[in-house]
Amino acid sequence: MPELPEVEVVRAGLAPAVTGALVTAVDVLDPRALTRHVAASGDFESLVTGARIAAAVRRGKFLWLPIGPDRAIVGHLGMSGQLLLRTPDHPGDDRHARVRLHLEHPEHGEFRIDFVDQRTFGSLAVDRLVPTADGEVAGFSAGVTGPWDRSIPAQVAHIARDPLDPAFDDVAFLDALARRASGVKRVLLDQNLVSGVGNIYADESLWAVRLHGEQPAASLSRRRARDLLAAVRDVLGKALAEGGTSFDAQYVNVNGASGYFAHSLNAYGRAGLPCPRCGTPIVREAFMNRSSHRCPRCQRLRMPLRTPVAASSRPAP
DSSP, rough: OOHHHHHHHHHHHHEEEEOOOEEEEESSGGGGGGSOOOOGGHHHHHHHTTBBBBOOOOEETEEEOOSSSSSEEEETTTTTTTEEEOTSSSOOOOTTTTEEEEEETTTTEEEEEEEEEESOOOOOEEEEEEEEESSOOOOOOTTTOTTTTTEEEEGGTTTTTTSSSSSOOHHHHHHHHHHHSBHHHHHHHHHHOSSOOHHHEEEEEHHHHTOOTTTTGSSSSSSHHHHHHHHHHHHHHHHHHTTTTSSTTTTTTTTSOOOOOOGGGGSOTTTSBTTTTTOOOOOOEEEETTEEEEOTTTTTOOOOOOOOGGGGSSSSO
């Protein structure tokens, strides 16, 4: 599933093309691509056709295109979704194309966006915008602002901010870790606590700080927890700089190009290969209907050395 770096690469690719563009027509080729759209809010095609897109915005793994002060086109790529920029005369025979948005930009002219999704777990929707709970800018839009920027799609409002978001609350995150008895990897994957981190980048972050994924989150010292948060930011930043992680043709940017962070992975997908740090073969283990990858020497499960205390008694980071 695309994680924060992959979705941000898509957002950054869409932004210059869609900002200020008019939606001239919509083709819904497969209604399954609209599973997140609430039909009672109106017909998707009617709501989108004639709308002008104000920006491309992202929070965690969600992205949205504001089409007014109170509405937005919301996209979630699911397992294999792609948003591809196409010229008007690009062949329309892609059997995995689910929705096409035809656009006209005052500078770039006519083009279209094809929502392509092989596994049909992704979706587009028109959703109402609601004020952010903290009153801060809702998501990353590379500085593009408007009357919509402190509002978020209702179906995204429960998603936490991501570690690269300027409004991310470090103290609240560290306090939450101190209260969680579950394994630290499960906590990193909880999109209600911290968004954008999936299986790949959780494994890479845990490898970076020599933590076992099943280490109880509450057993981490404050310093260790801060190191983990710093590692998450570092890993996400490096992956973003390299265009994300592409293992197959389903992980591409808006022009169909693959990212190359897969060549920089230290743990994920490297089962049987030597740990870059100590040379011990990386192991692959079952985890929540997926897999975890770790070094059995560098990332040993440690018994908690202390009884977790209330977060309020902890010093701020």
